[in-house]
Amino acid sequence: MITLTSDFGSPYPAAMKGVILGRSDAQLVDIAxxxxxxxxxxxxxxxxxxxxxxxxxxxxxxxxxxxxxxxxAIVVRAGxxxxxxxxxxxxRPAARRLAGDAPIxxxxxxxxxxxxxxxxxxxxxxxxxxxxxxxGGQGPASNTFHGRDVFAPAAATVHETPIExxxxxxxxxxxxxxxxLELPTATVEGERARxxxxxxxxxxxxxxxxxGSYLADRETIVANGERVPVGETFATVPIxxxxxxxxxxxxxxxxxxxxxxxxxxxxxxxxxxxxxxxxSGDS
Amino acid sequence: MITLTSDFGSPYPAAMKGVILGRSDAQLVDIAxxxxxxxxxxxxxxxxxxxxxxxxxxxxxxxxxxxxxxxxAIVVRAGxxxxxxxxxxxxRPAARRLAGDAPIxxxxxxxxxxxxxxxxxxxxxxxxxxxxxxxGGQGPASNTFHGRDVFAPAAATVHETPIExxxxxxxxxxxxxxxxLELPTATVEGERARxxxxxxxxxxxxxxxxxGSYLADRETIVANGERVPVGETFATVPIxxxxxxxxxxxxxxxxxxxxxxxxxxxxxxxxxxxxxxxxSGDS
Amino acid sequence: MITLTSDFGSPYPAAMKGVILGRSDAQLVDIAxxxxxxxxxxxxxxxxxxxxxxxxxxxxxxxxxxxxxxxxAIVVRAGxxxxxxxxxxxxRPAARRLAGDAPIxxxxxxxxxxxxxxxxxxxxxxxxxxxxxxxGGQGPASNTFHGRDVFAPAAATVHETPIExxxxxxxxxxxxxxxxLELPTATVEGERARxxxxxxxxxxxxxxxxxGSYLADRETIVANGERVPVGETFATVPIxxxxxxxxxxxxxxxxxxxxxxxxxxxxxxxxxxxxxxxxSGDS
Numbered sequence: 030m031i032t033l034t035s036d037f038g039s040p041y042p043a044a045m046k047g048v049i050l051g052r053s054d055a056q057l058v059d060i061a062x063x064x065x066x067x068x069x070x071x072x073x074x075x076x077x078x079x080x081x082x083x084x085x086x087x088x089x090x091x092x093x094x095x096x097x098x099x100x101x102a103i104v105v106r107a108g109x110x111x112x113x114x115x116x117x118x119x120x121r122p123a124a125r126r127l128a129g130d131a132p133i134x135x136x137x138x139x140x141x142x143x144x145x146x147x148x149x150x151x152x153x154x155x156x157x158x159x160x161x162x163x164x165g166g167q168g169p170a171s172n173t174f175h176g177r178d179v180f181a182p183a184a185a186t187v188h189e190t191p192i193e194x195x196x197x198x199x200x201x202x203x204x205x206x207x208x209x210l211e212l213p214t215a216t217v218e219g220e221r222a223r224x225x226x227x228x229x230x231x232x233x234x235x236x237x238x239x240x241g242s243y244l245a246d247r248e249t250i251v252a253n254g255e256r257v258p259v260g261e262t263f264a265t266v267p268i269x270x271x272x273x274x275x276x277x278x279x280x281x282x283x284x285x286x287x288x289x290x291x292x293x294x295x296x297x298x299x300x301x302x303x304x305x306x307x308x309s310g311d312s
Numbered sequence: 313m314i315t316l317t318s319d320f321g322s323p324y325p326a327a328m329k330g331v332i333l334g335r336s337d338a339q340l341v342d343i344a345x346x347x348x349x350x351x352x353x354x355x356x357x358x359x360x361x362x363x364x365x366x367x368x369x370x371x372x373x374x375x376x377x378x379x380x381x382x383x384x385a386i387v388v389r390a391g392x393x394x395x396x397x398x399x400x401x402x403x404r405p406a407a408r409r410l411a412g413d414a415p416i417x418x419x420x421x422x423x424x425x426x427x428x429x430x431x432x433x434x435x436x437x438x439x440x441x442x443x444x445x446x447x448g449g450q451g452p453a454s455n456t457f458h459g460r461d462v463f464a465p466a467a468a469t470v471h472e473t474p475i476e477x478x479x480x481x482x483x484x485x486x487x488x489x490x491x492x493l494e495l496p497t498a499t500v501e502g503e504r505a506r507x508x509x510x511x512x513x514x515x516x517x518x519x520x521x522x523x524g525s526y527l528a529d530r531e532t533i534v535a536n537g538e539r540v541p542v543g544e545t546f547a548t549v550p551i552x553x554x555x556x557x558x559x560x561x562x563x564x565x566x567x568x569x570x571x572x573x574x575x576x577x578x579x580x581x582x583x584x585x586x587x588x589x590x591x592s593g594d595s
Numbered sequence: 596m597i598t599l600t601s602d603f604g605s606p607y608p609a610a611m612k613g614v615i616l617g618r619s620d621a622q623l624v625d626i627a628x629x630x631x632x633x634x635x636x637x638x639x640x641x642x643x644x645x646x647x648x649x650x651x652x653x654x655x656x657x658x659x660x661x662x663x664x665x666x667x668a669i670v671v672r673a674g675x676x677x678x679x680x681x682x683x684x685x686x687r688p689a690a691r692r693l694a695g696d697a698p699i700x701x702x703x704x705x706x707x708x709x710x711x712x713x714x715x716x717x718x719x720x721x722x723x724x725x726x727x728x729x730x731g732g733q734g735p736a737s738n739t740f741h742g743r744d745v746f747a748p749a750a751a752t753v754h755e756t757p758i759e760x761x762x763x764x765x766x767x768x769x770x771x772x773x774x775x776l777e778l779p780t781a782t783v784e785g786e787r788a789r790x791x792x793x794x795x796x797x798x799x800x801x802x803x804x805x806x807g808s809y810l811a812d813r814e815t816i817v818a819n820g821e822r823v824p825v826g827e828t829f830a831t832v833p834i835x836x837x838x839x840x841x842x843x844x845x846x847x848x849x850x851x852x853x854x855x856x857x858x859x860x861x862x863x864x865x866x867x868x869x870x871x872x873x874x875s876g877d878s
Contacts, residue, residue: 030333032326038797040627040641041843043598047648050596050624057624058333058340061323066798067853075323081431082330082460094853097828108432127432148647149674149693172828174843177648231321232349262380262455277324277457287350287377313616315609341616341623344606358606364714365613365743391715410715514604515632545663545738560607560740570633570660 030086031188034060034076035176036067037091044174045089045181048146052185055087067094069119071228071298073210074236076123078278080110085192088123089184090114091176102138102179103204104187106195107131113138113184115175118210136201143182143200215239215302222304226296227280233289234282235296239304241275249307252283252294256307263287273304313369314471317343317359318459319350320374327457328372328464331429335468338370350377352402354511354581356493357519359406361561363393368475371406372467373397374459385421385462386487387470389478390414396421396467398458401493419484426465426483498522498585505587509579510563516572517565520585524558532590535566535577539590546570556587596652597754600626600642601742602633603657610740611655611747614712618751621653633660635685637794637864639776640802642689644844646676651758654689655750656680657742668704668745669770670753672761673697679704679750681741684776702767709748709766781805781868788870792862793846799855800848803868807841815873818849818860822873829853839870 072092093115101116107127215224276282355375384399390411498507559565638658659681667682673694781790842848
């Protein structure tokens with residue numbers, strides 16, 4: 030199984046799938062291709078919260094603002110899973126979750142040793158004069174579409190290799206250094222939690238990094254100065270009302286029942302969030 | 313085969329897929345994940361019009377404005393198909409179509425008996441402090457993501473069980489009551505049809521509940537007071553012109569050739585539609 | 596393997612998948628369903644640039660502004676690939692790429708000979724009065740959804756037939772004529788290239804039809820009168836700056852690093868593009 034995650038929109042992911050399916054019989058599963066453009070942190074969050082629900086698989090990830098620079102392309106083994114993507118930290122939070130107590134192994138992809146991606150022959154006399162070699166003949170891989178030309182073939186190779194034998198692949202070499210990324214954590218001092226918005230989801234739910242346990246035994250909190258009822262579900266408040274709840278990732282979310290929390294609270298990813306207890310008895 | 317339908321947008325459906333693929337080797341097919349948010353009626357329409365084209369399958373449906381309330385999670389057997397989703401009526405119109413003359417059997421999912429969804433172990437020392445148990449330790453399932461924690465595991469279990477043996481599953485018990493939903497039907501009195509807009513599709517086509525037979529032998533109709541030519545296809549009128557046609561669901565649609573019918577007619581889901589014959593001879 | 600491409604949005608593609616999966620065990624791969632509506636040229640471009648990365652497959656394409664007119668439904672054999680779609684030219688540029696030096700064979704689908712698409716029986720007494728036969732009983736196929744009623748069953752039939760035996764299928768007959776489409780090509784005279792914008796992608800990258808080789812050994816060009824640095828990658832210019840680069844299709848693209856080239860250059864599909872050398876020494 031190979032999962033695919035990118036910020037490519039449409040139809041670029043299809044070319045990656047074609048390359049993979051020409052080299053592998055892997056089952057393909059899309060995680061998302063509409064992640065916020067070139068937002069490594071948002072992608073790292075969604076991967077960390079989604080991939081642990083999968084059985085062992087190869088996870089292809091291309092959220093890659095540094096495409097074409099000298100950043101490495103890497104393969105990460107995390108427990109029984111492997112991740113393939115750019116060395117910009119996007120894979121790390123998910124890798125830690127997937128590895129558990131097992132060590133994380135990181136390899137650099139030697140792009141020159143990958144079997145080059147070669148699309149079907151092009152007719153000679155059709156007046157359509159695009160160069161046969163992607164990237165305008167400047168090299169074996171396009172400078173702008175490593176998803177198709179580097180990561181997809183690498184993912185297929187990794188998928189076809191028993192996970193214990195990754196280190197023996199000639200297209201991989203041990204990484205000496207890699208970019209780390211840690212998603213920010215909240216601090217709880219006394220009854221006050223200081224954190225930030227990790228992401229806003231498609232529903233407009235504001236997902237903070239404050240652990241859901243902060244809401245235990247509270248009926249009302251004050252979020253950035255505004256009183257908000259605490260509910261176990263959206264439906265504990267009337268439609269259109271605000272509610273603080275423990276979201277499906279285990280964090281405090283600031284939501285609106287059947288509405289958009291980001292609009293109601295005026296919050297977006299990266300914004301600071303301070304949660305405080307409400308005065309008792311006036312909730 | 314398991315089909316998936318939700319209003320989740322992206323990337324939440326991927327977590328459901330991960331859970332299913334960890335428990336089943338089902339082929340997964342997306343129906344849609346961008347249905348109008350928490351709109352049970354629209355989802356019921358699209359399921360009724362789409363699922364009957366599938367071979368026998370398990371259909372996972374999560375359009376669930378009551379998530380976290382005491383509404384039941386149910387499994388419905390309809391002929392050779394099974395549907396898994398919330399007990400809010402969303403499954404019923406499709407179930408009637410799929411069952412044909414066969415009885416419809418409904419079971420309540422006993423959430424406590426499902427094997428709990430457990431994501432991969434989390435590293436201890438990575439400073440990322442989310443609780444291991446989704447839902448903040450408040451129970452085996454998140455209060456806000458039953459798609460991942462209840463419906464996905466239930467769909468996998470149902471898929472792995474021969475359909476004749478559903479009643480024997482320990483996670484199911486016979487339902488004593490269930491929520492029904494009937495999509496509204498139009499009335500045709502004399503030459504006048506009174507109905508309503510069931511949905512507007514992605515093209516902007518206004519899909520009414522007036523049977524397509526109303527258009528038989530008519531060249532022009534009056535829709536909500538406005539004259540509209542009747543065409544067998546969009547292309548019978550110039551680009552940008554309005555046309556009444558029999559849509560692919562068998563109902564009268566109010567469309568614009570290569571344009572949006574909803575804008576041209578000023579209609580949205582739930583609006584009333586009155587169709588009348590045009591004066592003969594002046595079409 | 597059957598790939599699917601359309602401008603249907605959601606959820607119409609699911610009905611096509613249901614029909615196919617009832618008649619075939621093909622692996623399904625989506626190319627895109629959000630292509631620009633009824634834009635044959637844009638679809639032809641994306642198919643030409645994407646399908647050649649796939650192993651031999653059946654490619655179902657429904658971008659069909661003439662649905663319901665007397666345009667033919669066709670099957671095209673191109674090398675080891677087959678394409679199924681409307682006879683409006685959309686398949687041709689991809690077919691030329693896929694065929695290489697092999698001849699292209701075209702067949703007309705005899706719609707009357709296809710096994711009709713029949714959704715599951717509908718209950719009689721449920722008050723939901725849609726006609727059982729799609730298209731309002733006006734014929735075996737809906738006039739507006741040939742994707743479901745004509746192209747999907749044809750693709751399934753083609754997929755289940757060895758490619759050498761296509762000519763023997765009773766649902767196909769040799770085409771006497773077919774609609775051609777050639778994407779426009781640029782002209783390079785001296786140091787000046789005159790071309791046009793083929794498409795704008797989801798990132799806002801402006802993809803022209805000027806071969807990427809035009810940029811070789813240039814540091815700066817003048818595009819429609821404006822000086823633009825040439826870069827091997829987006830990242831050679833600061834975030835938000837314009838850059839001319841060789842895109843992944845081998846053509847000159849006018850882009851913005853982490854921004855939208857179409858907005859920055861004021862260009863959309865079909866617009867003219869003139870590229871000229873910059874005065875040397877002042878780049």
